[in-house]
Amino acid sequence: MxxxxxxxxxxxxxxxxxxxxxxxxxxxxxxxxxxxxxxxxxxxxxxxxxxxxxxxxATELIPFENRGSKHSSEKSIIARLAASCIEENDLIFIDSGTTTQHMAEHLPANISFTILTNSLDIINGASELPLVNLLVIGNTYKHKTKSFVGIDEPRMLDKYNVNKAFMAATGISTTHGLTNSDLLEYEIKKVIAKKAETLLLLADPSKFGKSTLLTYAPLENVDMIISSEPLPDPFQLFCESHGIEVKIP
Structure with a gap:
């Protein structure tokens, strides 16, 4: 193919x-x-x-298994900010990725909500919270990214009313949008990004100005970008002109 x-x-x-x-x-x-x-x-x-x-x-792509230690403190800060956006009775999607996986450490334990995810780290973290309903998608486990990938029928996701999707990206470009390089992960990301009522992008500064092979959503479709420091000027201007909220510490 x-x-x-x-x-x-x-x-x-x-x-x-x-x-x-x-x-x-x-x-x-x-x-x-x-x-x-x-x-x-x-x-x-x-x-x-x-x-x-x-x-x-043209871009330094770090293997997934080595990304967790790079920008680790920034990723944790971003994940904490993202988790603070979760509210009672939310049905949220948490993407697989080295930034989103840190949300497992910050999930609220005192409210009831539902998590739809394909991330093993999120599954393990959510399983310890008695008030959280956990739904898992993906039919094949991928060791390299610690995620479940592949869906037999994309329409199976239509039954879930996801009101907030916390997404990761390998690269972010004003031209190419939110990109990743794995075809199987791309299918899930694309469906969820299109379906979610609110699209929240978690990204450390190293992701901006880069792009990879597959675009799963245009940048203008994002509702909020959560990062650890102010965005580069072109991205800040893009957010202001497209009504995208930026959340930083």
Whole structure:
């Protein structure tokens, strides 16, 4: 499937930093014309850059298992601010991600609400709270991201009236919106982002100005951005012009 090949190509370029077109042709067993078309599509996302005879990584993508320790204190602050937005009787979605997973430490224990999630950390945290109703989605466990991914039928999510969705993103761009690089996670993110009454984006400063292969929601659809410090000027201006609330400490 082309979308899967594009994702694999992007991840291969990021892991090797710089590769030739001939190397990509050999690796993915396609013609040079096909690789050129694929690379042009990925380049438009801002994820890689063309160089003479090949391509190079345009953004530092850190493996998920190493992201938790990077910007850890910022992620915890963001997660605490996000958890403070939870109210009695809410039906919320908490996304998988190294920032959203910190919400497990800050979930309110004294009110009743429902969590829909595919994050193992959130599942473990919520299971300790007797007033929380816990709903799990995703049919395949992915060790790398500690999340459940894949849904047999996207319409199965239609039965849930999610009033607040706490979302993560690998990269955030005013042009490409909220992006991630995993096709299976993308399907869940896209459905939830479109369905939720209120879309809250949790993002540390390292995420802004970057984009990856898959856009699951345009930035203008976000209702609130929760971060650990003031946003870069282009993003602050974008939020002001689109009525997006910014919540910082």
């Amino acid at each position: 082309k979308a899967r090949r594009l994702q694999d190509i992007e991840e291969y370029v990021h892991s090797h930093k710089s590769v030739t077109l001939d190397e990509l042709c050999q690796k993915f067993e396609v013609s040079k014309n096909t690789i050129r078309r694929d690379i042009n599509q990925i380049v438009r996302k801002g994820a890689v850059e063309k160089v003479y005879g090949g391509v190079t990584s």
